[in-house]
Amino acid sequence: MKIYDEHIHLRFHADEPPRHELAPFIKCARDRKIAISVKEHGPLPKKYQQGPRGDFYFAMSPGELEPFIELFVGSDIPIGLEMDYFIDSEDEIRSIADDFLQRVQASDLTIGALNGSVHLLPLDITADNANPAIVMWDDKAESFKKYIEICGIERIIEEYHKALCGMVKMQLFDVLSHIDLLRKFDKVDAKGKSFYLAGYEKFYEDAIFDVLQLASETDIAVELNTQGIDRPYGRPFLSQKAVEFCKNKKMKLTFASDAHRPEAIGRHFETAGQMFAQAGVDKLVFFRDRIPYFYDYK
Numbered sequence: 001m002k003i004y005d006e007h008i009h010l011r012f013h014a015d016e017p018p019r020h021e022l023a024p025f026i027k028c029a030r031d032r033k034i035a036i037s038v039k040e041h042g043p044l045p046k047k048y049q050q051g052p053r054g055d056f057y058f059a060m061s062p063g064e065l066e067p068f069i070e071l072f073v074g075s076d077i078p079i080g081l082e083m084d085y086f087i088d089s090e091d092e093i094r095s096i097a098d099d100f101l102q103r104v105q106a107s108d109l110t111i112g113a114l115n116g117s118v119h120l121l122p123l124d125i126t127a128d129n130a131n132p133a134i135v136m137w138d139d140k141a142e143s144f145k146k147y148i149e150i151c152g153i154e155r156i157i158e159e160y161h162k163a164l165c166g167m168v169k170m171q172l173f174d175v176l177s178h179i180d181l182l183r184k185f186d187k188v189d190a191k192g193k194s195f196y197l198a199g200y201e202k203f204y205e206d207a208i209f210d211v212l213q214l215a216s217e218t219d220i221a222v223e224l225n226t227q228g229i230d231r232p233y234g235r236p237f238l239s240q241k242a243v244e245f246c247k248n249k250k251m252k253l254t255f256a257s258d259a260h261r262p263e264a265i266g267r268h269f270e271t272a273g274q275m276f277a278q279a280g281v282d283k284l285v286f287f288r289d290r291i292p293y294f295y296d297y298k
């Protein structure tokens, strides 16, 4: 039996990002008998190519795309991207995806899938409330806290919901990544009360389930992203209730470690497997050439 980790990266985040490396990830995946699918952060639309490398301090800089693709020549590891969504750049996002897919096809490589993510939101209203700057709220807890102070958790949830809905409606992406990323820095007190979302739990849950409903209507797969387990909140970025919702709507689900280092491949998949089993999910999916294939994960 094979398990498919449908979301890994080929480097970790650093101020001076290292080059993408495929070989150590292949080795670790083979040792663990896990099939991997790479979803690297793709290049951003031009207006968001900020910072000295044009990578907004986390994405692929434009010049890195070709060497990244070349890494896969001679391997059968599926290549794919985790692309960022911006409400005002849908046409450009489509052309970045088209350009990537054409290059991959020209190199005769196996495409995995395209994942859609929201890491950047218009939250900085300090200068212009009507036209806020796009910011990365998920890099550090201090950043998240700062934007809550600037515009409030309600607005953050609203913007996140709006962006996720826009992303799903594009019908470009095969997989919706880490829907609960807004919980990245959250934690609960002794009574189980959320540090950041207390008082807004229902509002947040309605937003998330609204996106999942839209995802079920547009047939985008949803990942259970296990990196959330290592965060203070301590559960994957997809709740048990959300897994059950997906099961009832017959949605496609994937395992996703979101590993940025080889040793994180398949991390916490036992817990994720138990969540799927508890919800009565029989089969998960993996993607080849953007086509979903069902498999038995148990």
Ligand SMILES: [Zn+2]
Pocket (backbone or CB within 6 Å): 082, 117, 119, 177, 178
């Ligand atoms: Zn991500």
Ligand SMILES: [Zn+2]
Pocket (backbone or CB within 6 Å): 007, 009, 039, 082, 258
């Ligand atoms: Zn990722």
